[in-house]
Amino acid sequence: MNRFVAPLLAVGMGVLAACTPTPPVSQPTRAAPMDSSLPAMRTFGTPIRMPLTRSNMSITQDFLDLAFKMESGRALPVFTRFEGPITVRVAGQYNDQMVSDLLKLTRRMQTEAGVNIFVNNAPNAAITVEAVPRSELNRVVPGAACFVVPRVSGWQEFLAMRRTPAVDWATVTTREKATVFVPSDVAPQEIRDCLHEELAQAIGPLNDLYRLSDSIFNDDNMHAVLTSFDMLVLRAFYSPELRSGMSRQQVAEVLPGLLARLNPAGERGTASRTSSTSRDWIDLMEYALSSSNGLAQRQQVSERAINLTRAFGWNDIREGFANFVYGRLNVTNNPQAAYAAFLAADHAYRADPGARVQRAHVAVQLAAYTLSHGRDQETLAIANEAIPIATAYENASLLATLMMFKAEALENLGYRGEAQQVRLDSLGWARYGFGSEQNIRTRLQEVERLDPS
Structure with missing residues (x-):
């Protein structure tokens, strides 16, 4: 479950750069002249707890598949913690x-999950x-933004052991030691997400x-953050x-019995009939998401992934994600097809009450x-619907970008x-979501240059 660096999925929108040339960073914007200082960084307060959308019968299967398999599909012999x-x-x-952010996270794990964890x-x-x-x-791990390794207590120990069975999760029977590696020189939100x-x-x-x-x-x-x-x-x-x-x-x-005790409301539903995700589809998506592959090949593979979702009858978030990826890959060479794919993704996500952040x-x-x-x-309506979602799911980079779109639409409407004011508010969130002033101003310029006016 390593979080990978995937420009296709980064909230920092490749679509904007693809739609229009990126201006020099030194160019001032009407939103924030280069000689002005940015407002203070904004962060999120008390998390909003979202209601669970599935039955305990469904969650039982999810739990077993999460706990007894690796991402590769390899089975884990025993339950470990x-x-x-x-x-x-x-x-x-x-x-x-x-x-x-780490202290806030461990407090959530204590209060919401009952885990005896502390810094x-x-x-x-x-x-x-x-x-x-x-x-x-x-x-050391190409493409990985962050990752976790068992049985080590730091970077140097990991370097010494990384090619040994000691760092293979499948050999763990009881967890005793692990290290989470996060990037030190990226935006605060990216570190928090990791x-x-x-x-x-x-x-x-x-x-x-x-x-x-x-x-x-x-x-x-x-x-971006742990859910209910x-x-x-x-x-x-x-x-x-x-x-x-x-x-x-x-x-x-x-x-x-355990889930009935922890989540009594989940007893009212029945198990949803969601089929397992085929390894073929996962391989196609991984290829399409990898920037090391050629764009034309990635476009073709993403289209194959869409066709495979239809063949399997997956009218769910997998259909949405395949269309989302296809749209991102085609936004430059075929914007009409990309727009149609985004509409298809939105339609698929709207069918699932748990997919609100995907819609944002x-x-x-x-x-x-x-x-x-x-x-x-239309831009204003889209932004107004998505901004509360980005806020609820604590995604500052997504929130700031949507607010920048809203500001452009408001400007054009008089x-x-x-x-x-909306632009100014967006900058505080952008400080957390994008990090450096250069990144923030580049984003503002990208949004502005989309505006034909």
């Missing part, structure tokens, strides 16, 4: 914001969170499932009914298209004072 309190320390080139910075802590320059991470995904994997599921709309345990990277579903999974992981070493059958026998990601693409075609009322 940390037994006893989980201590955490930070190391490497970390900063205050990273520590603040104490003891040298012998069970989990080390080490911040390493991105270039160094990519040199903390959520990789710390959750360090203590919980080792697999991702493309069928999960309301979970960070999904390789589509749409969710993820917290339920972690609460079940650390419930007294389970222990390290249990077989899949033993866990399956315990889960119905698609909204960025739709707003880019409508703004570039002078359809300001609401200049409101437009300027």
